[in-house]
Amino acid sequence: MIKMGLKEKEQKFFDYLKKMESYEEALNLMYWDLRTGAPKNGLERRAETIGILSEEWFQMSVSDTMKEFLDELTEKHVYDNLSSVTKKALQECREEYEKNIKIPKEEYKEYVILQSKSESVWEEAKANADFNQFAPYLEKLIEFNKKFISYWGYQGHKYNTLLHLYEPGITVETLDKVFAELKKHIVPLVQQIVQSSKKIDVSFLHKPFPKEKQRKFSEYILKEIGYNFDAGRLDETVHPFEIRMNRGDVRITTKYDETDFRTAVFGTIHEAGHAIYEQNINEELEGTPLADGASMGIHESQSLFYENLIGRNYHFWKRYYNQLKTYAPNQFTGVSLNDFYRAINEVKPSLIRIEADELTYCLHIIVRYEIEKLLFEGNLDVSDLPKVWNDKYSEYLGIAPDHDGNGVLQDVHWAGGSFGYFPSYALGYMYATQLMQKMEQDLSNVEELIENGEFQQIQSWLTKHVHLYGKMKKPLEILKDATGESLNPAYFIQYLEKKYKDIYSLD
Amino acid sequence: MIKMGLKEKEQKFFDYLKKMESYEEALNLMYWDLRTGAPKNGLERRAETIGILSEEWFQMSVSDTMKEFLDELTEKHVYDNLSSVTKKALQECREEYEKNIKIPKEEYKEYVILQSKSESVWEEAKANADFNQFAPYLEKLIEFNKKFISYWGYQGHKYNTLLHLYEPGITVETLDKVFAELKKHIVPLVQQIVQSSKKIDVSFLHKPFPKEKQRKFSEYILKEIGYNFDAGRLDETVHPFEIRMNRGDVRITTKYDETDFRTAVFGTIHEAGHAIYEQNINEELEGTPLADGASMGIHESQSLFYENLIGRNYHFWKRYYNQLKTYAPNQFTGVSLNDFYRAINEVKPSLIRIEADELTYCLHIIVRYEIEKLLFEGNLDVSDLPKVWNDKYSEYLGIAPDHDGNGVLQDVHWAGGSFGYFPSYALGYMYATQLMQKMEQDLSNVEELIENGEFQQIQSWLTKHVHLYGKMKKPLEILKDATGESLNPAYFIQYLEKKYKDIYSLD
Known part of the structure; x- marks a missing residue:
């Protein structure tokens, strides 16, 4: 490929990406519109429109054209001459391509139907606080995700492949360590506060x-x-x-x-x-x-x-x-x-994650993380989930749900097939405080x-x-470049201890 | 093609149409959103997105796939077995196909650029009340449309082809007749009202x-x-x-x-x-x-x-x-x-069409119709347009613009290349009153x-x-089926005379 041909090819690749982004803009606008006041009688047809445009986007991500871009532009003598943006875009597209192409079409269709069905069943099960209603769906969703992991492959722990979907670079090894640290400090601090005589008027x-x-x-x-x-x-x-x-x-x-x-x-x-x-x-x-x-x-x-x-x-x-x-x-x-x-x-x-305060929030996440890990290790039967959930809430938060509606059934994530997503919330807290600590050094005031x-x-x-x-x-690259070190939960723990000991006049 | 194959083909055709309609839904939502509060910094990228999705729609309307549907489904032995909806949809798509395919690609591109440029120039020219600024663009727009007419063909008057774009079935022959009737009755009625001593407190x-x-x-x-x-x-x-x-x-x-x-x-x-x-x-x-x-x-x-x-x-x-x-x-x-x-x-x-009352409105349209017809007959130079405009306003409405900003430059239509559009407004008035007359017969109260x-x-x-x-x-089919006759301006005239003679206590 001569220099001129390369530039052209690169441009064509960007045109192709821009078209995909245009579909995404249209889809995002439709999503936004549905939630800000689209009239109800139009919803059915709108759902079809969203389906058709999403499918178009998806097909572009796994098309022969995409494959050609990926192959031709990553040939060594070509790749070396590309801009860093093109290189990263190729990596992103390659990941998306591999993720989508490795799942047999029929299986993916089945899964999409299962997701949608599971969400409705979950909604009802949650309202009825009836875990048994939802359990068979949850089992199937887990089975599908295990199969996906087998298609995608994994390094170390199987659950790493799921974590990678939301937080590339973060592994079970890392999370086990940082979550252990968090538990060690947050659980006793929460207990101290609960037992303290200081009450806040709200x-x-x-x-x-x-x-x-x-x-x-x-x-x-x-x-x-x-x-x-x-x-x-x-x-x-x-x-x-x-x-x-x-x-x-x-x-x-x-x-x-x-x-x-x-x-x-x-x-x-x-x-x-x-x-x-x-x-x-x-x-x-x-x-x-x-x-x-x-x-x-x-x-x-x-x-x-x-x-x-x-x-x-x-x-x-x-x-x-x-x-x-x-x-x-x-x-x-x-x-x-x-x-x-x-x-x-x-x-x-x-009991409810989305209503939790800043100090206890990560404990809700840790419960979910530990359970997801067990599920994908094959060390926990779905039928035992409510008991394990409730036990962990008692242990970490000192309270237990009175029914599964405000317990194991509270979040939509699993019903949508999202496993490995929850840890990102806790990581957000740790990243934020680690960044703040560095910002304080840099800006001083x-x-x-x-x-x-x-x-x-x-x-x-x-x-x-x-x-x-x-x-x-990647996330840890940002953190490292910004703060000089990899994920370190100490900053979050220091922040929490300083802030809440002060508020509750502890120590 | 066997019966089974036919149903499948028909279904595929409808799926194809639905996809086109989905693009249109997305485009319409983006259009709506731009006007109801989309933030200004997003407009540039949004314009690209609209461009990309419009192009997608357009390509579908002239694609080989579309051509195949049109050809295969209109073979006589197939066509006869189709539902009436499919038949009409085929006709619509055929018209759209022919309209778009007959214009050479390069010429169409040039025209789109001209349209967009003309609209900005028109905006400025209108603000400056400077017709000469806009005139060269208007000339080019008319030239393009004349060429389009030559590609599309015409029956009777060349202008009929333009009318067909907005009001299929309506011809110069019809409009000449009905507009003559309207002028004959409305112009003297307006004069009577202007000269009457009755003044309305507003x-x-x-x-x-x-x-x-x-x-x-x-x-x-x-x-x-x-x-x-x-x-x-x-x-x-x-x-x-x-x-x-x-x-x-x-x-x-x-x-x-x-x-x-x-x-x-x-x-x-x-x-x-x-x-x-x-x-x-x-x-x-x-x-x-x-x-x-x-x-x-x-x-x-x-x-x-x-x-x-x-x-x-x-x-x-x-x-x-x-x-x-x-x-x-x-x-x-x-x-x-x-x-x-x-x-x-x-x-x-x-002087301004969009501010006109119900009685004088159609006179504004007739001015524009007569001018458009002259332009496409080649009997009027663009440079003479302001004078003709002002003369006609004096003749029909008894007033003349003091500058071209509220005269010949007031409407955006021509700047966008829309010729043959204006008559539809007047037709709307006539259709409405003709329908009302029949409704009154049917419902009596x-x-x-x-x-x-x-x-x-x-x-x-x-x-x-x-x-x-x-x-x-088609429009006249609706009118005929609903009222038993073709377009008849008498109902509109009767309505106006009755209503306004009463309001102004005339005769």
């Missing part, structure tokens, strides 16, 4: 706060922290999410609870963390699959950075508490800044910046070390 | 009416007249429009002018007329190109039916005027129902139904005679 949190005022305050805070409304918008949905149409259009949604403003305020800050990430990925990657978060965990590190390390920080509210009061003048009468700060950081072991509402410097640091790269680096 | 129309109240009243009225919010939604845009995602999702938009509530109220009723049409097309046609309005004119007949024959009807306000008052309590103090009715039907010759807010019967009549068919019938 009653004022639940006074009525009109939705419209919450919306205005949320918008104000979003602008303050650097969410760009010229490249996004805020809407209302039952389940909040962030979604990217393209680099200049990264939307977020929230929900408003008039008796708990935290839902909207911390929810929007969380989604804005995701969005600020995607609004600041290097423009050069636009139109390729690299214009996306590096992994679920790195994505979550950004949302949690904003939600917790900024949004639940004392210095943040030192600046914004008085502002908040002006949006709901009577709610906070007689509530000092300290009272407020403690209330929004109250620790309370609970992070608390001051927060207190002064100067978020631009904070964001610039994150953009420089995380956002810009999109998928150009 | 000052109260411009008192402030809060936007939120307008929105609520509009929603109320939309529900009353039968717009189905389970199959649609109402949003705000600079230029109101109606757009269909699918049969269960037909959206409308409006704009709110706080010093003229008529913009929103009559605007939403107008768009709802379009939407009620598309919400009630036969379900069997869904997923084919037949699930669309029969023509621009028939579409317009439905919006005008609702806007004018219902919305500006005395009996309508006899029912809803008191309701309206509750949304804007002070605006209508001392304004009787009769005053109100006359004010919303005030006749006032004006239409005024009573309106006054009682019983719109279901009215809608059922329209659905039975118009909506259901989608593109299964």
Whole structure:
């Protein structure tokens, strides 16, 4: 292949990728639209449209054309002359190609049908708190995933292959170590807090706060922290999410609870963390699959950075508490800044993961991780799952579900066939605090910046070390390049111990 | 082809059409989204996405696969065994195929670029009221369209080919006749009104009416007249429009002018007329190109039916005027129902088509029709256009533009290369009144139904005679089947004379 031919081929590859990204933009818009107010009578046909465009995307990812690009552009004498973006794009596409091509078509179809069926059954089983109803589906989903692992291959533990889907580079070996560390420190700290005589008054949190005022305050805070409304918008949905149409259009949604403003305020800050990430990925990657978060965990590190390390920080509210009061003048009468700060950081072991506080959250994840590992090792029968679940909740959180509806059936993930996904949430917490520790070294005055509402410097640091790269680096590469070391749970543990011992006046 | 093979082939054809419709749904959603609040930084990439998906649709419409369907399914022994829906769908696709395939690719590309460039130039020229700036582009656009006509062929007058694009079956011969009739009656009636001593007080129309109240009243009225919010939604845009995602999702938009509530109220009723049409097309046609309005004119007949024959009807306000008052309590103090009715039907010759009243509207169209015909006959130089425009306005409307910005440059249509489109608006008025005349015969108590807010019967009549068919019938076929005769302008003239002589106490 001569030089000219190479450039042309490279360009054709990018045109092909751009077309795939265009399908994705259309699909994402349809997804967003379905959740922000598409009329119900149109849903059936819309589902077909989504199916048809998804199929088109999928076929492009495994087509002969794609195979040709992958083969021709990775021939050594060609590959060496490619730009680093092209190289990474080829790797991404190769992974996607291999992942999809290795599963026999018929089996994949069966699996998609099973997923969809399982989700409806799960919904009913959860409402009935009836695990037996869901168990046969769960068994089949696990069987399918075991078969997929056998097609895809694995290194070390079989479960590594699943982890790789969401968090490439993270293995059972790593997780066993870091989760053991977390348990060792968090479990006793939670116990200390539960047994402590210090009680936090949270009653004022639940006074009525009109939705419209919450919306205005949320918008104000979003602008303050650097969410760009010229490249996004805020809407209302039952389940909040962030979604990217393209680099200049990264939307977020929230929900408003008039008796708990935290839902909207911390929810929007969380989604804005995701969005600020995607609004600041290097423009050069636009139109390729690299214009996306590096992994679920790195994505979550950004949302949690904003939600917790900024949004639940004392210095943040030192600046914004008085502002908040002006949006709901009577709610906070007689509530000092300290009272407020403690209330929004109250620790309370609970049964439901998505309602958990910052300290106990990872324990919910560890329960799920340990169970998933056992399932894929073949050391746990699905029928024993509820018992193991409840035992682990008792052991780590000191409470146990009274029925499977708020126990083992609470999350949709397994019903959708997502195994290996949960650890990413916990990784997000660890990544975030590890990044913060380095940022504090580099900027030296992070608390001051927060207190002064100067978020631009904070964001610039994150953009420089995380956002810009999109998928150009793997998660641990980002972490290593940014902080100088690989995953180290010590920073998260230090952060939690310092913060919560202070709040609960322990030691 | 054996019977079994035929069914399969037919099914494959429908799958193919459904895929095209899916692209269209995605494109329409992107179009809607761009106008209802997509963030500005995303527009550039969005334009590319729209380009890529449109191209995909276009390629499907002229592909070898399409050609095969068209050829194989129209072989006589096959064709005779097809359902009527398949037959009509084949005709639609054949027309689209021929239209697109006959234009050389390179020429079409040049034309698309010219269109886009012309629209920007036109925008500037209009702002500068500088026709000379736009003239060279207009000349090229006309040249291109003349060439297209030579590729497509024509019967009778060359302009017929352009008319066919928007209003199949309507010819210069027909339009010359009906427009002559309209001029003969409307021009003197307008003169009489202008010269009459009767003046209508419209000052109260411009008192402030809060936007939120307008929105609520509009929603109320939309529900009353039968717009189905389970199959649609109402949003705000600079230029109101109606757009269909699918049969269960037909959206409308409006704009709110706080010093003229008529913009929103009559605007939403107008768009709802379009939407009620598309919400009630036969379900069997869904997923084919037949699930669309029969023509621009028939579409317009439905919006005008609702806007004018219902919305500006005395009996309508006899029912809803008191309701309206509750949304804007002070605006209508001392304004009787009769005053109100006359004010919303005030006749006032004006320069701008889109601001014209019901009586003078068609004169604006006739000016444009006569000019387009001259242009395509080769009997008018572009450079003479402003003069001819102004002369015709003086002759038909008794007023002339003071500059080309509110004269010949006012509409975007020509800049986009749309010639032959304007007559559809006037046809909509004639169709609507012709349908109403027959409906009155069939239902005998239409005024009573309106006054009682019983719109279901009215809608059922329209659905039975118009909506259901989608593109299964041509415009004049719909008219003939519904009313027993072809286009007859007498009904529109009668309607106008009766209504406006009454309002202005003439004769």
